[in-house]
Structure formats: structure tokens, C-alpha cells
Amino acid sequence: MSWLPDDFVHPVHVPVPSTALHLRPIRETDTALDYPAVMGSRERLWEIFGPAWAWPSETMTYEEDRIDLLRHEKEIAAHQSFNYALLDEEETVLLGCVYIDPPERTGSDGEVSWWVVDDLAGGEVERALDALVPQWIAADWPFQQPRCLGRDTTWQDWLALPRLS
Numbered sequence: 001m002s003w004l005p006d007d008f009v010h011p012v013h014v015p016v017p018s019t020a021l022h023l024r025p026i027r028e029t030d031t032a033l034d035y036p037a038v039m040g041s042r043e044r045l046w047e048i049f050g051p052a053w054a055w056p057s058e059t060m061t062y063e064e065d066r067i068d069l070l071r072h073e074k075e076i077a078a079h080q081s082f083n084y085a086l087l088d089e090e091e092t093v094l095l096g097c098v099y100i101d102p103p104e105r106t107g108s109d110g111e112v113s114w115w116v117v118d119d120l121a122g123g124e125v126e127r128a129l130d131a132l133v134p135q136w137i138a139a140d141w142p143f144q145q146p147r148c149l150g151r152d153t154t155w156q157d158w159l160a161l162p163r164l165s
Helices: 028-040 044-054 062-077 125-140 155-160
Strands: 022-027 082-088 094-101 108-116 146-148
Touching: 022 125, 028 044, 028 082, 028 094, 044 108, 044 155, 062 082, 094 125, 108 125, 125 146
Parallel strands: 108 146
Antiparallel strands: 022 082, 082 094, 094 108
16 A cells, blocks of 8 residues: 555645745756755754764765665655755755655654755744645645654654554
8 A cells, every 4th residue: 555645646846935945846957956955064964864864974976966866756756755855946056855755663654854954054944944844744745644853753752663564
């Protein structure tokens, strides 16, 4: 059984209120935007995602990022998991990402996490994204018990939960 209903259609453009930014599914062709965003914020992202995902590694290359984005693009097309890029209106800069994944641990039917680049951490854009994501998930995604990792559940608590078999 799939983790999403067969007739579910994922959103393809999500405006971020009070900003000129939007979310859209990430693509392999976004590597030139994604790589500098990730590596420019790598230390902080490692503190957030490293213990759970071992990402992003200190030595991640542009080619490794391209391969990772191609995998994400294929997973989105297959409705296996979703990675949304946070982009400016012209899509010339990537400022963060939102991940929507099937549950790996007990107690939820979808796991959601997100980040912004270092320059936006703690600022208005991050606050706008923090407000948007839970509302968007509740309104547009078919989850009964979504879990926002690093928000309503700490990463440490999530890692301590039993894995789904």
C-alpha cells in the first residue's frame, strides 16, 4: 500500500505569504542553485540533519549534489518522497528546502522538515516558512498525523522512536 492515495496530486507552486518567494518541486537542473545554498550553510545544516541523514557531508561535490537532486526528482515523479525548493520569483536563487517523506519511525503518516540558508536563519523568511509549512501540510496533504521534525519533535526524540518495519 502506498503512503499516499493513488489520486493524490502534489502541489507544484506554493507561494510563501508576505514574501516574493515560492516552493516548487526540486529538479536536477536546480543543482547550480542548490549546491551553493547547501554548501554555504553546510555547518548549520549538518548540525540539524547530520545525525539523522549524514547530510550534507563536508566533502559533497557538485556532481554528488546533482545525482542527489536527480534522485529527488525521480522520487517526486513516483510519489515516493518530496523535496521542494524555496526560490525567489525569478528562480535565480535557492534559499532553502522543504522535505515531505513517508514515515520512517512510528507515530506519524508523514514526516516533514525544512531549512533556510544561513543568511535567512532566524529572520522574516524563516518565520514565514515556519508558519506556512504546517498550514500547507494540513490543507493540501492527505496526512492524519504529520510530524514536523526539528519543530514539534526534536531530531533526538525522532531518532529514539522505533523504526517502522
